Amino acid sequence: MSQRKVLTTQVAIMGAGPAGLMLSHLLARAGIESVVLEIRSHQEIAETVRAGILEAGSVNMLVDGGVSDRVLRDGHRHDGIELRFNGESHRIDFQGLVGESVWLYPQTDVFLDLSARRKADGGDVRYAVTDATIHDIESKPKVWFTDADGVEYELRADFITGADGSRSHCRVQIPEAQRKWYFHEYPFAWFGILAEAPRSSEELIYANSEHGFALISQRTETVQRMYFQCDPGEDVRNWDEDRIWDAFRSRVNGNGFEVKEGPVIDKTVLKFRSFVHAPMRHGNLFLAGDAAHTVPPTGAKGLNLALNDVRVLFEGFDSFYSTGSTVLLDAYSGRALDRVWKAQQFSYWMTSMLHTAADADDFSRARQLGELHSVVSSRHGSAYLAEAYTGWPGAR
């Protein structure tokens, strides 16, 4: 311990994903110092395929927040999605229903924009650190870590933000008696692919079929992202291209629509569950993003929730450092969880409405179709979906 080099900052941020980097960026703009520590390398994060939909509020944080306006040039605005069931597509018109849009802009690009901005602004972001442990979260927090060159440090901070993802080391430091974990498991997972093919449609297609769910998303003119429902124990090695395209064909093709096929260049099984850690704060440790909650991917809410957390948390730090008041820091967990639970409900609802359980009986299948019809045939039903998908107002 005596050989550790001592570093001091105001906010130590664990994790250089979108939540950690965005928080560091917002703090820097307000003149508040932070150090970001990340166990993965920059390259490893940049090469991980993640989700792709940003709410307008998230786009505003990037553009108006001074990170980058690349999303407006390289991203694609989507004014609606298609819900497809019984072989027919039904458009949910976000603009017509709630006057909003979303942007297709992969999380990898959000990360690249944020990491480039932090670098250009001289931010202290350390990748590939090892042996990071947090201490004294109820008093004067410290982080011990070893940097990529093997130098050992003690980082002293007023606060620690745990933005270290769904396998967070930070959150397990909170005493069990002081927190509650909420879980929900689902009996399915997603098989995700990247394929070299043109776009199959202008907008995303969320498809329900008797063979299970499929999602036709996009990346570029020549590479597409698509998913189909699979068993959580599925092994990608059991799936060659013919079998993969058969799965998509049986779930989305019909009535004149055909998914555009091409070489599969990436395949992964994505397991998911609903999880909430409450409260999102203990002492001087604040949790943000996947460290505090995960949602199933069907509503495209994960990244947007993470960015909302840091927007709310930043207001707390900003108010504390400019006025000395802890009111907004004390309100952080409640304010953030308000949106987290709305997103949990929406993601759970989309997941259960669109996936087909292996043991679904005739009643459940017919009821599910009744639910889908009640959404697409009612302005009120569609508007709930449109409002939740594009992001609830009040959070901007």
Ligand code: DHB
């Ligand atoms: C993508 C992922 C999602 O979970 C979703 O709901 C929509 C799009 C994507 O990766 O493109």
